[in-house]
Amino acid sequence: MNRKTMVHNMTTYHPHIPVLLNESVDALITDTEGLYIDGTLGGGGHSKEILNNLGENGRLYGIDQDDEALEEASSRIGDDPRFTTIKGNFGYLATLIPPQEHGQVAGILLDLGVSTHQIKEAERGFSFQEDGPLDMRMGKFSGISAYQVVNEYSYEKLRDIIFHYGEEKQSRPIARAIIENRPLETTGELRKVVSSVVNNRYEVKSLARVFQGIRIEVNRELDMLKSVLQESLEVLKPGGRIVAISYHSLEDRLVKRFFKAGNFEGKIEKDFYGNPLSPIEPVNKQVITPSEKEVSDNPAARSAKLRIAEKTEGGGE
Ligand SMILES: C[S@@+](CC[C@H](N)C(=O)[O-])C[C@H]1O[C@@H](n2cnc3c(N)ncnc32)[C@H](O)[C@@H]1O
Known part of the structure; x- marks a missing residue:
């Protein structure tokens, strides 16, 4: 793919290939004239396909917190009276969606994490493969930005972020080395410090984990995911669906438990007679993953996990 467009008159948009496109859109749309939310608009790949599958009275809100994503998606989709963009964090979903539409939404799509554009744009500071500011x-x-996490957090806090959010076992020596080499200004400097203490054989994996951990902390990704899942029950109608694509086990665990039980412990509450009280139930028992062909065409899809759930009658009330 060589499509590149300009955003912000300066930045070239790095195309993002939508992951599990047909699987997710097929699962999402149960009523072609319904109201839908794409909570992670990105380059608009999923949104465009949702719109292709909606009738003339169907509607779609596309949410993203990133101006560059909103601009790219708007130019890709063009003028479409069925489509409205909203700038904001999906963690505040119920505030972003007009109150008169609460309880009306037929489906919400969440394609979590960062886009190819965000990763590849060095200035955004997400990647250890590009040299840019720690953002x-x-x-x-x-x-906060990554600069503050890297340069101002205590040893204990850094170690815990790298261990819990990055799932990196060598969190102690890495946190110690970061602190000894402060101040660090760029992703290149952070990379050098991490590489100096990890085993060569696992260097790339360790770098990916450390960067993931810091990114999750900066964007409060797990808190925001919990919040959007809870608030989705406010805006969905009974029978409305959430379709979530996650890219690492921390996200997938939260999604899986919430879809099973409507809480993050994954424990289904029961009434006095033993009937389940869950406000939501999974539609697919088995998680859906990309085909070998999709992964070979788009390696960024390799860790994707798709789960689908439906709000039950009376769920969330
Ligand atoms: C994986 S990309 C989505 C790509 C999109 N589905 C496509 O096919 O082009 C994730 C997008 O969600 C946005 N995002 C992630 N977390 C968010 C949050 N809490 N609130 C709003 N947007 C978020 C990111 O800025 C990014 O643009």
Whole structure:
């Protein structure tokens, strides 16, 4: 694919190939004239396909916290009276969607994580393969940047982020080395410090994990995911669906438990007679993953996991 467009008059948009496109859109749309939300608009790949499958009275809100994504998706989709973009964090879903539409939404899509554009754009500071400032904020109004995490957090906090959010076992020596080499200004400098303490054989994996951990902390990704899942029950109608594509086990665990039980412990509450009280139930028992062909065409899809759930009658009320 060689399509590249300009965003912000300066930046070239790095195309993002939508993951599990047909599987997710087929699962999402149960009523072609319904109201839908794409909570992670990105380059608009999923949104375009959703619109292709909606009738003339169907409608779609596309949410993203990143101006560059909103601009790219708007130019890709063009003028379509059925489509409205919303700038904001999906963690505040119920506030972003007009109150008169609460309880009306037929489906919500969440294609979690970062886009190819965000990763490849060195200035955004997400990637250890590009040299850029330590930023990693998906939205420019997000509280802290990677610079603060790397340069201001205590040893214990850094170690825990790298261990829990990055799932990196060598979190102690890495956190210690970061602190000894402060201040670090760029992703290249952070890369050098991490590489100096990890086993050569696992260098790339360790780098990916450390960068993932810091990114999750900067964007409060797990808190925002919990929040959007809970708030989705406010805006969905009974029978409305959430379709979530996650890219690492921390996200997938939260999605799986919530879809099973409507809480993050994954424990289904029961009434006095033993009837389940879950406000939501999974549609697919088996998680859906990309085909070998999709992964070979688009390696970024390799860890994707798709889950689908439906709000039950009376769920969330
Ligand atoms: C994997 S990309 C989505 C790609 C899109 N499905 C496509 O096919 O072009 C994820 C997008 O979600 C956005 N995003 C991630 N977390 C978000 C949040 N909490 N609130 C709003 N947008 C978020 C990112 O800025 C990014 O543009």
